[in-house]
Amino acid sequence: MKIIYETRRRIKKSFFLSWLVVLASLQVFAHTGTLNGFVYDQDTRVPLKGATVTIEKLGISTITNTLGEFKIRNLDPGNYSLSVTYVGFELMQKSFTIRDGESTLLDVLMKSGTVELSEVSVQAPMAHAQQTISQIDINVRPIQNSQEVLRIVPGLFIGQHAGGGKAEQIFLRGFDIDHGTDINISADGMPVNMVSHAHGQGYADLHFIIPELIDRVDFKKGPYTVDKGDFATAGWVDFRTRDVLDRSFVKAEVGQFDTYRAVGALDLLSAAKKEKGESAYVAGEYNFSNSYFDSPQHFKRINGLAKYNIRIKERSYLTASLSHFWSKWNHSGQIPDRAVAAGLISHYGAIDDTEGGLTSRTNANLQLTTQTPGGGLLKNQVYYSHYQFELYSNFTFFLNDPINGDQIRQKENRNLFGYNGSYTKTAYWGNTPAEFSAGVNYRQDLTDNTELSRTVNRTIVTDPLQLGDINEASIGAFVSETFTFSNSLSLNAGLRYDYFQNKYDNLLSGTLGSVGAGIVSPKVNLYYTPFRNIQLYLNTGKGFHSNDVRVVVPQGGKDILPPGYGTDLGINWKPFPKLYINAAAWYLWLKQEFVYVGDEGVVEPSGRTVRQGIDLSVRYQIGRYLYFDTDVNVTNPRSVDEEVGMNYIPLAPRSTSTGGLTFRKPTGWNGSLRYRYMGDRPANEDNSIVAKGYFIADAQLNYTQKRYNLGLSILNIFNTEWKETQFATESRLKNETQPVEEIHFTAGSPFFARLALTYYLK
Template identity: 60%
Template sequence: MQKLFTTLVGLLWLLSFGTIAQNFTLKGQIINQATQLPIEGAIVRTTPNGYAITNSLGEFSISKLTSAEVQVQVSHIGYQKYEAKVKTNQTLKIALPVAMVQLDEVEVHPENAHQQQTISSIDLQLRPINNSQEVLRSVPGLFIGQHAGGGKAEQIFLRGFDLDHGTDIRLTVDGMPVNMVSHAHGQGYADLHFVIPELIERVDFKKGPYYADKGNFTTAGWVDFRTRNVLDKNFVKVEAGQFNTYRAVGAFNLLGQKAKERNESMYVGGEYSYSDSYFDSPQHFRRVNAVTKYNRQFSSKSQLTLTASTFWSKWNHSGQIPDRAVDAGQISFYGAIDDTEGGETSRTNLNAQLVTQLGNGVLKNQLFYSNYNFLLFSNFTFFKEDPVNGDQIKQHENRNLWGGNTSYSLEHGNGASSNIGIDYRQDFVNNLELSRTVNRTFVSDSLKYGKVMEQNLGFYYDYTMRLSERLTANVGLRYDMFWNRYNNFLSDSSKYTLKANASILSPKFNLYYTPNNRLQLYLNTGKGFHSNDTRVVVATQGREILPAAYGSDLGVVWKPFSKLLLNMSAWYLWLDQEFVYVGDEAVVEPSGKTRRMGLDFSLRYQITDWLYADMDWNIAKPRALGVNELQAFLPLAPTRTSTGGLNVRTQNGWSGSLRYRYMADRPANDDNTIIAKGYFVNDMQVNYQYKAYNFGLSIQNLANVRWKETQFATESQLKNETEPVNEIHFTAGTPFFAKLSVGISF
């Protein structure tokens, strides 16, 4: 009996000890040592048995610890690792200094697997963005092409898509939408030139429609650019290069040290660019950017960010020229058939974001407004439609858009978390016009002229759970509703409003298996969509206006040894029937069902402490469904692409890179009888930092190859021709182009 009593007492004591041991907790906040701003996504581990990931306010909480004293380790790509022994049941504040990326410190971890941004975090540290084109090229596998003198939004290619100017990729800046719905030139038109590259702090991206908080246009993927909340140093930089190219950029803190002590900051930045470019007809390209940003941390529980920016650009361009005119010597490789093409655009933005700790979760609220104007003159067919005056067209619009995002993220413990949110956007597009013009002045024929009002309301919820120590699952659901209105000013009944509504439900499911800190297997699945132009929507009475995209990725993230990181995935994407509004012709074309499948491969390798190598290789097989196999090719869809290079960053001030980009030949029409020729181009950059000064040399197209940046199979007719000809029309790529820069920070 006594033995039984002793045993029971012992068990009770053990249970009591176990209960007491579970009461140890550790809380804290991780901040950037230089800016004093919170660091989101830092990994916090305790030995024994604890881990957490910092939220948007840099905070973490680890409970159920089994010891009153633990070893704490904090890590984040681009920051110096922190390690210390601390007492539990207290709140820490840890400041991490910025440090050079060391690949042996990068781990593959199961915590927050669905939101990891390993590749983008490494790339941005090693390859800082120095011009507007590099903003988009930072996404592995993404290619861009400019064919309007530098002022028009770039044409985008990704995962077997010719995305035009953004139809199947969602682009945002600080959470504010960049894509323009029902745009004068094309659906999803995304002009990022209002972003000053030197002020970009982070580039987040993912491929595929697998994220519940990403709505319209998220089929091939999404990219979110985050600009600096705080300017650690003032800076001024001037650049000068060939082809009468100049640029000046600078940013300055507006508040003093006392404001910094109360966690308040404000800066202003500006940029001016000019270039005649390398074409025979000078482009007279001009761009002006200005931005101001205010940030205030009211406490560790709340942060307010206010941004105001404005952008203006004007240019001439040479457009796309036909092969036959160059082959016959009628014009040079850099010439023009109609050099009166050009454009002017502007955008003014207001963006307010408030992040607040609410209970055990984080509440994010955002409001944004943009005033946007667009005017473009183009000529794609020359004299096919009008043999006398030519076929120049004018595309024009004035737009106001506003909206907001609200989300609440909650940590449930044991690796579980949830996120619930609502998005709203409303566009008012006035003077939406497509007209035939002569020399930019005389309007010979009005093809389309009207007004659009479009609304989008979206709800989403996703839940991430740790099924085991190594297996994580994420499930999500999104529901979007659209309301479209169109007034046709060319109709006798212009006061009559055409209307159509639609909605779509998009489920997501993702699995991540992480057996150790060097290997992770993942399966992403989901449904996405992109909306169609309002003029299409009302023309089809709302039928089939939100075509679904069904995708899946099966991949692996692997560190075979400490200095090498690999990411490989096999992917599949199926798109439902859709109607496409061709803005250049004011016609509606059904595109049918399509299927894309392919392989993506990324490599990041630290050869030495100062030398890094990277390579991305992408293979895609895009095809139309329901048609003859010989006519199932998707025009201009990329099939094989690759980018890569060597990046240098030393302790004595030298940095630079030698990079390449390659795009293989691809079909330019649906039966592959016209080929868009591929290219291989090298770029180089060298920088030297001496105290507060920075000197730089950048060279585009180092080998001075002749290449075609954008290509189209177009039926056109020249002035001296009696019949139209269907062949490749192209915009010449940059020849050897050197540019010097000098900067100072203070």
């Protein structure tokens, strides 16, 4: 009995003590409160994602989500002061009071202003979601044309070799990415990359974006972001166009070489509608240029966009958009060094001036962002694109067909549709916030009569090489957790799974094949801020790029999804209030590389590669309106499976740099002076043929008033003769008996001046 009594006594004591702990815990939380707020653009009432919210008194900070929302818990009762910063907006400070056990609601309206680097913070909380460099650059640098769009990404180079009509060739982190094989590009959540494209895997044509309507550009280098799947090996870029037009405008440009451009955007709803969260606008763009080549390019491009945005309830936004893009052009193609040296053609000449193309894309996009009753963030998106492409090229001239020449046609008609969905919610482990995210991506590509044929003068088909229908479906799912242990330490860990099903109906052979494969991609990202002005980070992850259906189906599914493994060790540092430095040492291993085959005009899979390098970005505010920036990138790209001396990766950049000075005021004179440098690089595997580097300087001068802006832009102010794209290609000219392998190039722009006038309607 004594034992039973003692046991009961201990149980009662333990029960009593447990209740004391619970009551004490409740008492602690009863004497704390929560700050819950939203940050908006004062002029447009658009929520500002990525604004930094700080309570200086406590040294606590966080950033806003897609809805502009922030939340800070467990604050002791009392009076506080809050500061909110966002690049391109004035510092906003607000006082608030926390009461026992209550939630304080706060709306913050931000006013547009100058960029102040002193207000840019280096911190750990939610660091994985921040894009500091992107925010600075998009607000400081004026974007004058579609080619400037991708150059916002530090270290990214582009090259145009089709008179402005074709997607640019992309270079990043020691990759010749061709037109998008190893970089994931999206626009308003829609994929830009085209899988199993007629011209090249991952082909990404961004010309359907009107540059003046870009709101922000998010990016990350390396395979470290869990919601990015196919092609996200060297990195990813996501362009966001404006949901709300702050004011209507018309713009006209005129330049050398018969260059003309007109742009207009019209706000359709009243200010009262915007106050209630409803907006709509339409925009259009027309381009024409004969360009600087000896053969007129007759380049034409038309863009149209209509966008509607509405707050359907207090914390729920619906965005719908329709856009159409059409372009047609001639181009001079790639020309051999020997033809220029012998005086057969000039630096801007052509061997086959019947090259050219036609392309179009129509997009429908619907996005719904909702805050759930439990405080989560739910995103749903459906999209559809109808895409057409027809390209005529001649890389080898008379190598294969001495009579008719080697012109080829690449053609496709594509329907693309898909769905993106995600759910995000922040929970708390004690005082440690943990943001959980999960999502799914679905995409289906259907093409009719994807073609590669030999042609003459764009009209006669001499030899059909490939013809077939493609049905490619992919589905990806991901989960991610971000722990913010303190203002000094945060950790993001994620896991992604993708599955691809590929079908190819070969219309020439009459065969139908189908293969499928899946891949798991883990990601881990660690951020540590030992001091207020220094943040260290370690990014590690696995990514992949898919291979062309026309390659993997005949091979029975071999190497459908070759993986890539990467690591970044970096630092964000503000040694002075107006100096921001980002530096990273990185490593990337790919199971399979791609090699350009000039005589067929296609890209084929090759072997394993490794790249390692150092990236450095510097942003410095010299004066209130004067900014300096530079990006320096050094890379050592090599093939793993080849012997030393034969293991160079053709056309992979080894050293690049961009930068300049920008003077930007709200009114009056503004301008920028910028440079681009790419060093010499191997054009073939043994480095016996070298693609020569270049240094180009551009300038921009504006005069801005409330109702208008007058601008002068000059490309290549020193009129340097340079080669924008280069390839080591074996070709034969009309009267040659033997083929020659050497550099074939497309000439870069000479001195090219354009004058633009923008008039604001209100």
